[in-house]
Each structure stands twice: as structure tokens, then as C-alpha cells.
Amino acid sequence: MEAIIAALKTKLTDEQISTNDTILELHSKDETYHQASLPDLVVFPKSTEEVSFIMEVAQKYKTPITPFGVGTSLEGHVIPYDNGITVDFSLMNKILEIKAEDLLVKVQPGVTREQLNKELKKHGLFFTVDPGANATLGGMAATNASGTTTVKYGVMRDQVRDMEVVLADGSVIHTGNLAAKSASGYHLNGLFVGSEGTLGCFTELTLQVYGIPEHIVAARATFSDLTNAIESVTSILQAGIPIARVEFVDEASIVQINKFSETDYPVKPTLFLEFHGNESGLREDVEFTREIMEDHGCEQFLSETDNAARTQLWDARHNLAYAYAHDYVGKKMMLTDVAVPISELANAVKYAREELDQLSIPGGVLGHVGDGNFHSIVMIDLDNEEEVQKAKIFNEKVVLYALERGGTCTGEHGVGIGKKAYQQQEHGAALDIMVQIKKALDPNNILNPNKIVTIDK
Numbered sequence: 001m002e003a004i005i006a007a008l009k010t011k012l013t014d015e016q017i018s019t020n021d022t023i024l025e026l027h028s029k030d031e032t033y034h035q036a037s038l039p040d041l042v043v044f045p046k047s048t049e050e051v052s053f054i055m056e057v058a059q060k061y062k063t064p065i066t067p068f069g070v071g072t073s074l075e076g077h078v079i080p081y082d083n084g085i086t087v088d089f090s091l092m093n094k095i096l097e098i099k100a101e102d103l104l105v106k107v108q109p110g111v112t113r114e115q116l117n118k119e120l121k122k123h124g125l126f127f128t129v130d131p132g133a134n135a136t137l138g139g140m141a142a143t144n145a146s147g148t149t150t151v152k153y154g155v156m157r158d159q160v161r162d163m164e165v166v167l168a169d170g171s172v173i174h175t176g177n178l179a180a181k182s183a184s185g186y187h188l189n190g191l192f193v194g195s196e197g198t199l200g201c202f203t204e205l206t207l208q209v210y211g212i213p214e215h216i217v218a219a220r221a222t223f224s225d226l227t228n229a230i231e232s233v234t235s236i237l238q239a240g241i242p243i244a245r246v247e248f249v250d251e252a253s254i255v256q257i258n259k260f261s262e263t264d265y266p267v268k269p270t271l272f273l274e275f276h277g278n279e280s281g282l283r284e285d286v287e288f289t290r291e292i293m294e295d296h297g298c299e300q301f302l303s304e305t306d307n308a309a310r311t312q313l314w315d316a317r318h319n320l321a322y323a324y325a326h327d328y329v330g331k332k333m334m335l336t337d338v339a340v341p342i343s344e345l346a347n348a349v350k351y352a353r354e355e356l357d358q359l360s361i362p363g364g365v366l367g368h369v370g371d372g373n374f375h376s377i378v379m380i381d382l383d384n385e386e387e388v389q390k391a392k393i394f395n396e397k398v399v400l401y402a403l404e405r406g407g408t409c410t411g412e413h414g415v416g417i418g419k420k421a422y423q424q425q426e427h428g429a430a431l432d433i434m435v436q437i438k439k440a441l442d443p444n445n446i447l448n449p450n451k452i453v454t455i456d457k
Helices: 003-006 021-026 048-061 113-123 138-145 190-194 226-238 251-261 280-295 307-318 321-327 340-358 384-404 420-427 430-441
Strands: 041-043 065-068 085-088 095-099 104-105 159-164 171-176 203-208 215-223 243-249 270-279 298-303 331-334 361-370 373-380
Touching: 003 041, 003 048, 021 041, 041 113, 048 065, 048 159, 048 203, 065 138, 065 203, 095 113, 104 113, 113 138, 138 203, 138 331, 159 190, 215 226, 215 280, 215 307, 226 243, 226 270, 226 280, 226 340, 243 251, 243 298, 243 307, 251 307, 251 321, 251 361, 270 280, 270 307, 280 298, 298 307, 321 361, 321 373, 340 361, 340 373, 340 384, 373 384, 384 420, 420 430
Parallel strands: 041 085, 065 085
Antiparallel strands: 095 104, 104 203, 159 171, 159 203, 215 270, 215 298, 243 270, 243 361, 331 373, 361 373
């Protein structure tokens, strides 16, 4: 490693290279239960040229490279299990250009979602992808993040027009252009978004943004039965109501919300909803939604147009994971993540809740039910092997249930290390194509090795 550090210091300053124990420890984990692993060193590039140089050094010494944003990943993506160099993009955090007329923005990968939206607001614009955490946009592209607004605006992959990517050999490419559509060549945006740092490091992203809606209405609907709650969402989608967010939260999670956010919501299966549009149109959409939900046994439907009330509602939902963590000090969160066809969603959520009830471990079921994606929060004591094994078995049951019904093992968190075991079952022979792509772009397997696919040396 001394030779690598000496090589890096020919172009990087001492402040950009760290072997400090605290810095290494901060880059050894993400926000979940996955086992930590220290990098050998952490580097902080400031430009594309420096990232290219770092990659050339890593290639020369065949040293692993692990990209790092702010560490909010949930499946061990940023944990350097093969040690090596962690590339922290926090110094590459500039908003390079806002093309308001084209509804586009160009950013460096270290820009966070909240940072971008604060600047876009000055132009009457906003960036739609909202995973809850204030993640970096580079990290969100790496995992193809989505979140609460996906049902209306789509996932991260849908927002990317172009990326500047540094490949394993240090060369730099662009994956797209500024046009709204293109039929030219292979769809490289689609390949690199979601690649989790295994094919290259992103140094610039050009993203689609949207005008801030003229009018926004939020709503909260409670049901006596979770199946009725989920089935009402299916009916809303079939009716063509242009809903912007629709989130399911089970009773156990409402308890945690009430404790943490000091709310007094009824402890029943609940949907949090939001509508974007013009005032007159939204009035009709909200009323139509109310009627559909009442047909499915909705017991209470409350709508809010006041900004403070809407903010409280969504803060409560976004803070749910932290509510569990705050209430179960000493335990670590396992957050499962699957997606199924909408027609299978009600039974899948019911199955997950029933299986969770049998664990005698605290947790809840929630999700972005408008696109068939749901999660289970399981709070486990990592020192209790029995609890850890129970949680892992539960996670596998939920994953297999989804795969058997044409779903996916991860709707938005990505593969990392946590969902790697299910890639063969989900993709079959297509996984071999992914391995070939990885070998072609990273023949020495230095880019976030052993994530998504395994490459035999």
C-alpha cells in the first residue's frame, strides 16, 4: 500500500489521501446490519481528471476501488470487503449547470438530493426521486434509487439523460446526450445506472427535473384490514387517477410514528397519499379517490392542502426507519426490499406481515405500494445469533415469495452483498451476460468486486 500512496501523492495532496483510523472506520459500513470491513485508504478527488488518475493507479496495482457517497446504502454496496481504495466523492459536490428551459440539470456525483432541490426551487423546479435519505445523486444513480414519488415520475434510471463515467482503465466516456429520446446505439444509461460502482465511477450526471406543481394535496386514509388498504390502491391505479405518492404503513409502524413524531394517528393499516396538479383537477381526483377507498372499507379519509400539515405527514413517513432505531436502542435494522406485480401485492404484504408476526422480533411492513414495492423493517440484536438467523430466514422467505410470482429481489435498494445470492434465480442465463459485461469493462475486477456478480480470477 505504501507504493500506491506514493503514486497517488504525485498528483493528489496529502489532505486528499487518508489512512486515519476514524476515516477508515466511517467508510467501512453502510446503514444496515451488514458486517463492516475497512478500506486500506480513502481518497477524496476534486475532478474527473483526478478520478481518472486514481483509477489508473488502482489498475496498475490491481487494487480494488469502492465508490462512496454518504454511506446511506442498505445492502452493503459501499463496504470494501476486498479492502483497497475507497473513493469518497464528497468534494465533487457542485451543481454545474441548470438548463431551466430544457428541464435539465448537470451535477457532480457528490451533490445530495436536498442540496439540489434547494437550488432548483429558485427556478421553480424540483428533482423527483425521493428515497427518504439525503443521499448523493451519484449513489442514487449507482443503485437506481426510487422512493415515494416513483408511481408518478419514475425511478432514477428514468431521470438520467447523460453520465460522465470513468472506466476501470481510467478512460472517460459519456453514456447519453441532452435529447429527450434517442434510438442511437446501445442504451448505456440503462446499463450504468444501477451498476453499483462495478462498471465505472460516475463523475457527472445530467438529470431531468420538473416544474413544481401548481397545487399539492396530501391525504391519510385508515382501514381496518391491510388487504382492503392495498386493494384500494390497485383500484386507484386502474381508474387512472394520476396520484403522485401512495405509501402503505402497517399498525406496528403507526405505533412507532406516533411515538417518534408525536402524532396521534389511529393505530390501523394506513395509506399516505399525495396528488400533484391544478386546484380544480385535484379536487376531483381527491374526491374520486375517497369514493374508491370507501368502497374498499376505508374508515377515515383526511386531506390536507396546508404546507405545514403536508410536511408533518411526510416527515412522519420518512422518519419511520429512524423511529424504529430510536425506540430499539442497541438493535440494528434489517430492511427488506422486494417488488411484485400489482395484482400480487395485497397477498405479498399480508404474507410478509404474517411471517414477521411469527418471529417474536419487533418490526413493521411498509412500502411504495403504487409501484408494487414494499419493505419490512426488522430490528435485530446482532449479538443474538438466533435473532439474526430468524431475520435472515424471514428475508429469504419474502424474497422467494416475490420471485415465485414474477417479482424482483430488490425494488430499489440494489443488490450489493445482501441480494447477491438471488441473482441466478431471478435472472437465469441473463446473469451470464452480466458477468461477460463486467469482464469486458473491468477485466482485472477492481471495481467494487464481488458485488452483484462474482468474477472468477
